[in-house]
Amino acid sequence: MSHRIVRKTELLLLALLAVLVGACPLASAQSIHLPPHEKIVLKNGLTVLLLQKRGVPLVDLSAVVKTGAAADPAGQDGLASVTAALLRKGTKTRTAQQFAADLDFIGAEFDADATSDFTAIRANFLTKDLSKGLELFADALLHPTFPQGETDKILAQSLDGVKAAKDEPQAVLGLYFNGYLFGSAPYGRPSDGDELSLKRIPRDAIVKFYEAHYAPGNTILAVAGEFDSAAMKKQLDETLGSWPARAVTPVSIPVTPPAKGKRLLLIDKPDATQTYFAIGNLGTAVDDPDRVAIRVVNTVFGGRFTSELNEALRVESGYTYGAGSFFDSRKVPGPFEIASFTKNETTLPAIDLALQVLDNLHKNGLTPEQLASAKSYLKGQYPPSIETSAQLARRIALNEFYGFTDDEVNQLEARIDAVTPEIARRVIEKHFPADNLVFVLIGKASEIRPVVKKYASQMDERSINDPGFWPPPASTTK
Amino acid sequence: MKAFRSRNLALLVLCAASLIASAAHAQSNDFPVSTRTLKNGMKVLVQPDHSIPNVALYIFYRIGSRNERPGTTGLSHFFEHMMFNGAKKYGPGELDKAEEANGASNNAYTTRDVTVYQDWFPHSAINLIFDIEADRIRDLTFDPKKIASEREVVASERRLSVDNNNPGLLDEQLWATAFIAHPYQWPVVGWMSDIQHWTMDDLKHHFEMGYSPSNATMVVVGDVSPDEIFQLCEKFIEPIPSHAPPPPVTTLEPEQLGERKLVVRKPAQLPLLMIGYHVPQTNNPDFYALNVLRTVLFQGESSRMYQRLVDKDQIALDVSADSEPGFDPTLVIITAQPRQGIDPQLCEKAIYEELDKLKSSSITDQELEKAKNNRLVEFYKQMQTINGRANTIGTYEVFLGDYHKLFDAAKNYAAVTKDDVQRVAKQYFGANNRTVATLLPEQEEKAKP
Numbered sequence: 001m002s003h004r005i006v007r008k009t010e011l012l013l014l015a016l017l018a019v020l021v022g023a024c025p026l027a028s029a030q031s032i033h034l035p036p037h038e039k040i041v042l043k044n045g046l047t048v049l050l051l052q053k054r055g056v057p058l059v060d061l062s063a064v065v066k067t068g069a070a071a072d073p074a075g076q077d078g079l080a081s082v083t084a085a086l087l088r089k090g091t092k093t094r095t096a097q098q099f100a101a102d103l104d105f106i107g108a109e110f111d112a113d114a115t116s117d118f119t120a121i122r123a124n125f126l127t128k129d130l131s132k133g134l135e136l137f138a139d140a141l142l143h144p145t146f147p148q149g150e151t152d153k154i155l156a157q158s159l160d161g162v163k164a165a166k167d168e169p170q171a172v173l174g175l176y177f178n179g180y181l182f183g184s185a186p187y188g189r190p191s192d193g194d195e196l197s198l199k200r201i202p203r204d205a206i207v208k209f210y211e212a213h214y215a216p217g218n219t220i221l222a223v224a225g226e227f228d229s230a231a232m233k234k235q236l237d238e239t240l241g242s243w244p245a246r247a248v249t250p251v252s253i254p255v256t257p258p259a260k261g262k263r264l265l266l267i268d269k270p271d272a273t274q275t276y277f278a279i280g281n282l283g284t285a286v287d288d289p290d291r292v293a294i295r296v297v298n299t300v301f302g303g304r305f306t307s308e309l310n311e312a313l314r315v316e317s318g319y320t321y322g323a324g325s326f327f328d329s330r331k332v333p334g335p336f337e338i339a340s341f342t343k344n345e346t347t348l349p350a351i352d353l354a355l356q357v358l359d360n361l362h363k364n365g366l367t368p369e370q371l372a373s374a375k376s377y378l379k380g381q382y383p384p385s386i387e388t389s390a391q392l393a394r395r396i397a398l399n400e401f402y403g404f405t406d407d408e409v410n411q412l413e414a415r416i417d418a419v420t421p422e423i424a425r426r427v428i429e430k431h432f433p434a435d436n437l438v439f440v441l442i443g444k445a446s447e448i449r450p451v452v453k454k455y456a457s458q459m460d461e462r463s464i465n466d467p468g469f470w471p472p473p474a475s476t477t478k
Numbered sequence: 479m480k481a482f483r484s485r486n487l488a489l490l491v492l493c494a495a496s497l498i499a500s501a502a503h504a505q506s507n508d509f510p511v512s513t514r515t516l517k518n519g520m521k522v523l524v525q526p527d528h529s530i531p532n533v534a535l536y537i538f539y540r541i542g543s544r545n546e547r548p549g550t551t552g553l554s555h556f557f558e559h560m561m562f563n564g565a566k567k568y569g570p571g572e573l574d575k576a577e578e579a580n581g582a583s584n585n586a587y588t589t590r591d592v593t594v595y596q597d598w599f600p601h602s603a604i605n606l607i608f609d610i611e612a613d614r615i616r617d618l619t620f621d622p623k624k625i626a627s628e629r630e631v632v633a634s635e636r637r638l639s640v641d642n643n644n645p646g647l648l649d650e651q652l653w654a655t656a657f658i659a660h661p662y663q664w665p666v667v668g669w670m671s672d673i674q675h676w677t678m679d680d681l682k683h684h685f686e687m688g689y690s691p692s693n694a695t696m697v698v699v700g701d702v703s704p705d706e707i708f709q710l711c712e713k714f715i716e717p718i719p720s721h722a723p724p725p726p727v728t729t730l731e732p733e734q735l736g737e738r739k740l741v742v743r744k745p746a747q748l749p750l751l752m753i754g755y756h757v758p759q760t761n762n763p764d765f766y767a768l769n770v771l772r773t774v775l776f777q778g779e780s781s782r783m784y785q786r787l788v789d790k791d792q793i794a795l796d797v798s799a800d801s802e803p804g805f806d807p808t809l810v811i812i813t814a815q816p817r818q819g820i821d822p823q824l825c826e827k828a829i830y831e832e833l834d835k836l837k838s839s840s841i842t843d844q845e846l847e848k849a850k851n852n853r854l855v856e857f858y859k860q861m862q863t864i865n866g867r868a869n870t871i872g873t874y875e876v877f878l879g880d881y882h883k884l885f886d887a888a889k890n891y892a893a894v895t896k897d898d899v900q901r902v903a904k905q906y907f908g909a910n911n912r913t914v915a916t917l918l919p920e921q922e923e924k925a926k927p
Contacts, residue, residue, distance in 0.1 A: 055529060056858040097785065104778035105848045107855030126855060153792060160795050160818045163747035167644050271745040274637040305583070306574045315571060318630030321638055343637060373579035380581015380600040383530040388862045465747070 032382055034409045037224075037396055040233065044245045045217030048236055049396045051224040053389050057127040059225035061137055062393035064401045065119040066220070067213035069191035070331075071251040074184065076201050078193020080114035082154055083209045084121065087112050087140040089150035094139060096150050108133050110140060116191055117253070117331045118401060119213075124390060127226045131235065138239035144210065151203045159198045162190075166464050169269060169276040169442040173339065174328075177278040177440040179470030180265045180460075181335055185256045188470075195467035215246035222397035225389035255332045258282040259438045264456035268445035269464045275347040275443035276339075279354060281433035283327040283336030286402050292415040293427045294327060299374040300366055301325055301357075301432070302338060306373075312357050313340055319350040327431075331402070336433065344444055348451045351439075362434050365425045375416050382412065509861060511871060511881055512704035514711070518720040519692025522711055523871055523881060524704040527864055533700035534868040535597040535607060538876045540695075541688030542591040543668075544661040544806065545724045550680050552668015555588040556632055557684045561595065562586075563624040566617035570624050573610055580606050590662050591805045592876060593688070598865065601701045604710065612714040615694075618685055620678050629673060636667045645813065648742055648752050648917045655740045656754045656809055656913040660731040692720040697872040700864040731756070731807060738913040746919035748795075751822040753829065754809040754913045757801065757906050760877040766890045767898040768810065768906070772799050773849040774841050774899065775832065776812075780848075782832050783812075791828055793820045803877040810906070822916045836903040840896040853891050857884075 037051035069080040088103075088110055089096040103110055108125035121141060125133030165171040175190045182188030193201075221240065223232060258281050284294060295303075302309040302325025313323035323340035338358065342350035366374075386392055386409070399408055439455055441448065442464065453459060460470075467473060512524045542554050562584075564570035577584055582599030597607050640646040650665045657663035667673075696715075698707050734756055758764055775783050776799045787794040795815040802808060814825040860866040875881040883890075 056862045058855075058858055058862065097780070097789070100779035100784075104780040105844070105851065107848075107852040126858070153789070156792070156817070157788075157795055160748065160815075163818060164795060164815060167747050169642060170638070269745075271642075273641050274634065304578055306571075306578050311571075314631055316627070318627030319634070321631055321635040341638065342634065369579075373575070376581040377578045377583070380532075380603065381583055381598070383532050383600075384598065384863065384865065387530055387864070 032379070032409060032413050034386070034396065034406050035392065038229070039400075042216065042237065042241050044241060044243055045215075046240055046243065047220045047400060048240075049220065049222040049393075049400060050229060050232060051222065051389075051392055051396060052227065052229060053224055053392060054226055057226050058124055058389055059127055059130055059133065059223065059227055060124045060389040060393045061122060061134075062222045062224075062390070062397045063121040063141065064220045064397045065121070065214055066218050066401060067248070067251055068114045068116050068118045069189070070116045070186035070253045071209075071213065072186075072189065072191075073205075075197060076205060077189045077197040078158060078191070079201055079205060079209050080119055081192045082151075082158060082198070082201060083206050084112035084114050084119050085154050085158070086146050086151060086206065087121065087144045089154065090145045090147040091139045092143040092145060096147075099136065099140065102132070103136055106132055108136065110136065112140075114191055116187055116334075120394075122390070122394075124225075130227060130232075134235055134239050138243075141214070142240070142243050146203060146206050146210070148203055151206060155198050155201060158193055159195055161192065162195055162198070169272065169274075169464075170341070172464075172469070173276050173278050173440065173442055174335075174337070175469045176265060176267055176442070177280070177337055177438070178335055180263070180440050181259060181280070181282065181438050182256050183471060186253050187256065187330065187332075187334055190469055194469055196473050197468075211246075213248060215248045216240070216243045217245060218248040220397050220400045222393040222400075224393035224396070253332050256282060258433070258436060260436055261458070262435075262437050262439070262456035263458040263460070264439040264441070264452060265470060266445055266449060266452065266459065266461045267440070267442040267464050268461060269442055270444055270446070272344070272443045274341045274343055275350075275441055275448055276341040277347075277351060277354075277439065277441045277443075278337045278339045279351070279358075279437055279439050280325075280335055280337035281436055281438055282333050284329050284431055285333050286329040286331065287404070288329065288431075290427050290431060291329065292412065293419045293423050294431055295378065296371070296374050296416060296419045297366065297424050297427050297432070298325060298327060299378055300370045301361055304374075304377060308357050308361065309338060309340070309354065312353050313342070313350055317349075317353065319346050319353065323354065336431070344447045347441075347443065347448045351452070351455065358432070358434070361428055361432060365428060366421060368421060371419065371421060371424060375419070378416055379413055509867070509885070514704075514708050516691065516711055516716045518716055518718055519690070520694050520696060520711075520715060521875070522696045522698070522707065523875060524702065524707045525697075525699045525867060525871065526701075526703055527699060527867070528701050530864070531601055531701050532864060533597075533599055533601055533604060533607075533698060533702055534864040535599075535611075536697045536868045536872050537595045537611065538695045538697070538872050539593045539595075539688055540591070540693050540805075540876065541593055541684075541724055542589050543664060543666045544590050544727050545688065546661060546664070548664070549672060550676055551664040551672045552632070552666070553672075553676055553680055553684050554593055554688070555666055555668065556628070556673070556676060557681060557688075558586050558588045558593050558595075559628050559632060560620065560625070560681060561614055561618065563628060564619045564621055565614040566619065567613045568610055569619075570621055573614070576606060576610065577603070582607060588666055589802060590666055591803065594872070596865075596868075604702070604706075608710045608714040612718060615689060615691065615715075616718045618689075620681055622678065625678060625681070629676070632667070633670065633673050636670060636673060640665065640667060641670075644744075644746055644750050644917055645752075647744075648750050648915050649811070651740055651742055652752050652754050652811065652913055652915040653809070655738050655915065656734070656756065657731055660729050660806060661727060662731070662804070662806065662808065686721070687724045690721045690723055691715065691718050693723045695872060695875055697868045697875070699868040699871070727806065734911050734913075737909050740913070740915050742915070742917045743920045744917065745921070746917060748818060749816050749820075749822045749919055750917040751814045751816060751825050752915045753812045753826070754915070755812075755906050756807060756911050757810050758807050759805055760803040760808070761879055764902050764905075765878075766887075767894050767902045768801070769853070770846065770849045770891065770894050771836065771899050771902055772801070772810070773852050774845045775799065775836070777849075777852055782835075783829065786832055787814060787825060787828050791824075793817055793824050793828065797825075797829070803873060805877070822918075826914065830909075833903060833907045836900065837907070840900050843896075846894070846896055846899070850891050853887065857887070
């Protein structure tokens with residue numbers, strides 16, 4: 001908001017967050033370590049992780065249902081998200097309004113949404129309200145009734161949400177990019193749906209999705225904060241222990257091959273005074289053996305303020321307020337993108353410069369100074385990413401989901417230190433795209449179309465007002 | 479899904495929440511603060527916390543866009559950028575490189591009232607950070623080449639946050655209309671034509687005016703001891719001489735005598751509505767009652783406005799209220815995102831009806847209790863990170879005049895009665911005191927290739 005004008009773009013912060021995903025520690029004095037935590041499996045198969053953290057009298061719950069938007073049937077994009085959003089909108093004993101009233105009265109929070117890989121359900125409340133908070137959380141997770149009226153409301157609101165997002169180019173750039181890179185494969189589809197898919201989701205599809213995927217054996221629950229462990233176990237058993245076991249068929253997500261050659265999608269927003277662009281290709285899976293080295297290299301390339309991209313596009317040329325790059329690593333390889341924005345008139349030189357920086361990365365690799373600096377930076381900035389109970393709960397839940405041990409955090413410093421210039425060079429060649437590139441631009445087509453043609457032999461164009469993202473709806477409707 | 483639905487509105491809510499901290503039972507000795515005023519007048523507040531090996535350091539300068547003049551609007555914010563672009567010891571680009579190579583990161587923000595510099599770093603970088611902060615307060619340099627490129631950076635920032643951002647654009651128009659005399663009328667980022675015309679002399683003058691150590695407050699939270707910080711201050715900061723603070727802003731906004739309305743027409747998918755009401759400055763005693771009112775009306779899905787506009791009438795995607803801290807009388811801004819096909823006037827009408835209900839009958843005991851519970855949770859959430867503590871302690875110290883008020887907030891909220899809420903509803907939320915800004919989508923179809 002214009003009230004509080006910050007120096008650095010959110011884009012960079014996003015890049016930083018993306019860089020940090022995949023590990024999660026708490027620090028004991030000098031080195032990065034996860035605080036001790038305990039894993040138990042309830043009789044119904046629910047995996048529970050308990051982490052006690054003193055400081056403030058809050059408890060955070062972070063549940064991961066191991067099915068996300070990648071399980072949405074083709075043409076019904078948004079199903080997993082809508083299902084999650086409806087959990088609190090009516091249960092066997094509460095209307096949506098009663099749930100909100102009970103939750104808000106104690107100052108508690110509850111929210112749920114779906115990413116492509118999983119569904120995340122979170123809550124937090126004061127330790128003194130533990131019984132009430134846990135009971136509300138379990139009520140939403142175990143006993144949602146998906147009332148028709150609330151379902152209609154959420155679907156209509158989600159649809160308007162897509163429209164509102166399209167008024168802000170940065171909010172939708174990644175959705176067009178994923179669509180253009182992955183096509184109709186699961187990672188190409190918008191996890192919150194689009195203007196057409198949301199109209200094709202009947203209530204019974206939501207009920208079926210819930211019944212097929214929400215089950216204790218398919219769920220991990222992490223609890224972090226100030227609580228008594230023995231009492232917590234008892235209360236968890238009383239609330240979530242009653243969740244009946246149910247067989248769930250795991251969803252397998254197909255691996256998409258990297259894009260070959262160059263292609264460019266131009267999204268016309270005639271009133272735009274700035275071009276918002278993303279350039280990239282297939283990135284990596286979250287468990288890629290090179291993941292720590294990739295994080296180090298990307299820090300130098302586009303993951304912090306003094307990164308090569310931001311230095312070139314912002315600090316030295318003034319083309320933009322921010323430029324960065326990130327690997328959105330998922331269960332199977334997700335996208336890698338370079339992203340920035342610049343005024344219409346400098347679209348060409350800014351994109352040229354971004355490509356030149358990428359080219360230089362391949363030509364020159366990293367200097368020993370850059371490598372040392374990135375290592376310090378990553379290690380120094382890590383502890384605040386696992387400072388709160390909410391951060392810790394999410395981190396241990398995701399470690400469990402992705403099959404990581406605590407070493408993912410506890411060995412992070414050692415693994416960062418082990419990255420050599422040779423390893424960096426190999427990682428650049430293997431994981432950073434060079435000649436095969438996907439471009440997505442949102443901007444004023446009449447001004448920029450003639451100059452951006454040169455980047456790709458294949459060029460596609462849509463208006464931001466056309467429903468859906470990419471591919472165009474005709475090819476996704478049955 | 480939530481973030482996707484209303485990114486900007488969610489941001490607004492966050493801004494609002496950041497100042498309504500309180501604590502029913504929190505004791506200040508749970509979060510002890512040590513203070514010292516340096517010989518040059520800078521006040522330093524330190525709160526040790528060793529749960530992570532990191533430190534958050536904030537410096538609040540009491541200078542913002544309210545200290546500017548027409549023709550050089552946005553200068554405070556531009557200056558903030560220049561504070562990273564070279565001083566005597568750390569030349570252009572060297573500050574950021576030195577910090578990041580030592581595991582540190584930084585940022586800064588500018589508001590209508592203050593300019594705030596932030597450093598987040600492992601304890602090992604602490605000497606470097608003090609060296610850098612002292613260097614740029616004492617010996618900032620102005621490189622014409624850097625001024626030229628940074629001007630473009632800020633223009634890009636303006637396009638991002640205002641020109642190509644509907645809430646940003648409408649908010650700018652709203653302030654420009656609600657204030658006719660006071661400097662709160664211009665945007666913090668500055669008008670585009672002013673961004674293009676600042677001179678080096680403007681920058682130098684701004685530095686001389688706003689950057690005396692006596693015009694600043696430093697807050698340090700994290701893996702430090704007060705003695706360590708005070709010693710570093712003695713070495714690096716105390717020798718920097720003080721000078722006159724910015725001249726006082728004497729213009730008072732005259733009372734608004736009737737409703738003001740403005741319309742922005744531009745290509746857009748959805749319309750947007752913002753309504754601003756003049757309210758007193760942050761250190762006014764009504765601060766607490768106004769926050770209770772905001773909680774009852776806007777916080778959570780059980781709030782009156784959500785229930786009415788989003789849930790029952792289904793005319794809005796989201797509705798929220800924001801009030802930024804201010805040294806001078808400021809605004810509470812209500813933002814509603816109308817649903818597709820809904821006339822924003824319908825949202826307006828529903829909002830006024832809900833406000834009128836607050837004026838004609840008092841809120842319930844349950845609502846009052848809920849508001850106080852929410853303030854307590856908010857307080858603990860701010861206290862759970864070193865960054866949240868540094869920002870909150872500094873904000874209370876600077877805007878409410880004393881950081882102790884953070885820990886007294888519980889008491890002050892406990893004292894708010896149902897009658898107080900009804901009184902502030904009547905006093906501030908009348909038609910004559912409001913400015914209504916509406917963004918209406920216009921057709922944008924142009925010939926396709």
